[in-house]
Amino acid sequence: MAEQQKQEYTSISDQTVLWPEGWIQVKVPVPFSLRWVNSYLVPEQEGYTLIDPGLGTEEAIAVWDAALQKHHIQWTDITRILLTHQHPDHYGLAGYVQERSRAPVFISRASHAYTVRLWGENSEFADQLLSLYAEHGMPGEQREAIAHNLGSFKAMVSPQPKVTYMEAGSRISLGGKSWLLIDAPGHANGQLCFYEQENGWMICGDQVLPHITPNVSIIPGEDGDPLAAFLHSLEELKQYEVKLAFPGHRDPFSEFTIRIAEIQQHHERRLNRMTAWLKEEPRTAYAMCETLFGSRLSGNAHNLRFAMSETLAHLYYLELRGRIASNVHNGVYVYAAVTS
Secondary structure, three states, rough: OOHHHHHOOOOOOOOOOHHHHHHHEEEEEEEOOEEEEEEEEEEEEEEEEEOOOOOOHHHHHHHHHHHHHHHHOOOHEEEEEOOOOOHHHHHHHHHHHHHHHHOEEEEEEHHHHHHHHHHOOOOOOHHHHHHHHHHHHOOHHHHHHHHHHHOOHHHOOOOOOOEEEEEOEEEEEEEEEEEEEOOOOOOOOOOOOEEOOOOOOEEEEEEOOOOOOOOOOHHHHHHHOOHHHHHHHHHHHHHOOOOOOOOOOOOEEEEEHHHHHHHHHHHHHHHHHHHHHHHHOEEOHHHHHHHHHHHHHHHOOOHHHHHHHHHHHHHHHHHHHOOEEEEEEEEEEEEEEOOO
């Protein structure tokens, strides 16, 4: 249905697509395997609301300049910037766009706290994350590569925007309609989905994605069971009647509830598979990560960081439910299945 609906509207270029009610999807490039992040320009009575401007790179800025020129929009026509969550591929250009548009930037309080922890002065986040990885068996060479990768993002989220907080449970006006803000944790603490009941539209950030599964990661200093939070959030999102979902990656789609069920089933299969492997032999989280993701990790510190943190999220979930247990050997956690 979504594909048919999209084809009724004009594809402007490889970077922009027109959707009903004048919405413009801008495919902002990112320098990793996801290829692009979706930004959305929503026409208002005056100007446009911009949702998730993308990562701060020269290529992304060039795409934005071309997209705005193609649609005869000025930077100053952007009157508001909304951020579904704090990950750099969504948040990175917020300060840049704010400087050019003078528009306010809205984000949840929890999402903003994450940006301060990562990119604020005297941040200790990298040290905390790398210490966690060391405790779970990751070799020093891989940790050094991840440290470099983490440091490279500071330039891509600068300048930092001045922000105003928005809260789950409240409503905002967007495109002349009332939208409910929905708490959607698990992928990103503080992430918000936006739901409009009249059309049955959902702006779902990275919580529900077509074709790919959202990353769910352990983050030092945050919820120690993010996979449980994510799965609970998916159950809550099932209650909404969604005719068209606008995701952070890939294209808008219509089979929202079906896609939620597919993601839930994916995680159940993974949990069962990990438990079975740990019945065969104990493993560190790093060894489990290599088993799960294999060649996709080779030489790619960015992918390794996400894979390692996602592996830990699944191991924590299993241990908290008594399906596996960990012991420390020579300063490193080793996991094994619990046998009855």
